Amino acid sequence: MLYYNLNKPLEKADFRTATIQGLGSEKGLFFPERIPLFSKEWIQHISDYSNEEIAFSVISPYVGNTIPEHLLKKIVAETIAFDIPLVTLSENISVLELFHGPTLAFKDVGALFMSRCLGYFMKQGAQPVTVLVATSGDTGGAVANGFFHVEGVRVVILYPSGKVSRVQELQLTTLGENITALEVDGSFDDCQTLVKQAFSDKELNQEIFLTSANSINVARWLPQQIYYFLAWKQWKNKTKPTVISVPSGNFGNICAGLLAYHSGLPVTHFIAACNANAVVPEFLKTGVYKPAKAKSTFSNAMDVGDPSNFVRVLELFDQEVEPLKQVMSSESISDTETTSTIRSIYDKYGYLLDPHGAVGCLALQRYLEKHPDYSGIFLETAHPVKFYEVVEKVTGKKVALPDSVKALLNKKKIADKIEADYQVLKHFLLKK
Numbered sequence: 001m002l003y004y005n006l007n008k009p010l011e012k013a014d015f016r017t018a019t020i021q022g023l024g025s026e027k028g029l030f031f032p033e034r035i036p037l038f039s040k041e042w043i044q045h046i047s048d049y050s051n052e053e054i055a056f057s058v059i060s061p062y063v064g065n066t067i068p069e070h071l072l073k074k075i076v077a078e079t080i081a082f083d084i085p086l087v088t089l090s091e092n093i094s095v096l097e098l099f100h101g102p103t104l105a106f107k108d109v110g111a112l113f114m115s116r117c118l119g120y121f122m123k124q125g126a127q128p129v130t131v132l133v134a135t136s137g138d139t140g141g142a143v144a145n146g147f148f149h150v151e152g153v154r155v156v157i158l159y160p161s162g163k164v165s166r167v168q169e170l171q172l173t174t175l176g177e178n179i180t181a182l183e184v185d186g187s188f189d190d191c192q193t194l195v196k197q198a199f200s201d202k203e204l205n206q207e208i209f210l211t212s213a214n215s216i217n218v219a220r221w222l223p224q225q226i227y228y229f230l231a232w233k234q235w236k237n238k239t240k241p242t243v244i245s246v247p248s249g250n251f252g253n254i255c256a257g258l259l260a261y262h263s264g265l266p267v268t269h270f271i272a273a274c275n276a277n278a279v280v281p282e283f284l285k286t287g288v289y290k291p292a293k294a295k296s297t298f299s300n301a302m303d304v305g306d307p308s309n310f311v312r313v314l315e316l317f318d319q320e321v322e323p324l325k326q327v328m329s330s331e332s333i334s335d336t337e338t339t340s341t342i343r344s345i346y347d348k349y350g351y352l353l354d355p356h357g358a359v360g361c362l363a364l365q366r367y368l369e370k371h372p373d374y375s376g377i378f379l380e381t382a383h384p385v386k387f388y389e390v391v392e393k394v395t396g397k398k399v400a401l402p403d404s405v406k407a408l409l410n411k412k413k414i415a416d417k418i419e420a421d422y423q424v425l426k427h428f429l430l431k432k
């Protein structure tokens, strides 16, 4: 399998190169040259396969021969070594719980897969890399955990001071060793800008080899398809048209779902559920794509004002909006609606949502009101305990802390505080 650069289609790379480089030249994202298609029989008999077998079948065409089969099987097993249950909420609504991984959010799947792949490529003699990421909350912890102790990889995480939850902050600041956290006096956009400046600084890139672990990296993005197939395996309402609602920020997750759709996953419709950062819902309404400064919300991992992966979503539909609209709609949910959804779902079903899942849930409920013949799944992308500050305020109840979180709360945060100034970041990167 080869990948082409969306900004420069003649530039191609295999999975190894695309993973190591992160981005193509002219900041173009890599996109698979062809999309594998599953047979109807395979889909029909999906429950006959183990989760590992399904995951391997989904991802192996994308990896090609860049990783030997037995190693890829091991990597896949480590990527999904936790429960991914589909829980029934009501007759028409189920929740796919993606928060049972080590850092309690769905990003563990992509981060574990990418770190294992990159670790393998390092062992094969690739030069040492610095993974540089900006996080609005969850990416930092997932990447820190995934890359902890991976040889040949140094990780530098930039996060906005005071804008991530306590659990999120501790997950990315307490590991040490090859993981460094920089607490930036600024917003997530400032962090993102610093990272982009570093990637386009020729002088810096001659000194150190930089790559990204955001969902622009194919090794982070592609394995996210796996859990859509695992949802289908567990789904009982297959006779009705199915809609899946995906809490969306940078649009990597929903883009993986749409990729699975193009591979034959028999889902009828997808909803990109956004918070107040409504660039895509507005675009689908007006036809005008207007990037905006990110607004802070309770669902902070979705506070993105210019989603990087949306260009991939469009590419799946040959850059045409009308065919996209047949398959995907998008909804913007406010913070007030988010908290009232957390409360109403808790009161009605005794089920506790995190703010991201709540956005997905309400967008789904609205869709189902208009399409009563459908039944739906929403993705619960983070454990409510990651956002206990919000959730406890809404429900008035203490959230039970899992042991892993209790242990975390006793750890000491280690972060270097920096101004949102590129020269400071550059100096830091060159120093070590």
Ligand SMILES: *Cc1c(COP(=O)(O)O)cnc(C)c1O
Residues within 6 Å of the ligand: 105, 106, 107, 138, 139, 215, 247, 248, 249, 250, 251, 252, 253, 254, 301, 302, 356, 381, 382
């Ligand atoms: C990152 C994240 C999202 C958004 O996912 P994208 O792939 O960026 O659209 C949603 N929910 C949670 C909890 C996240 O961490």
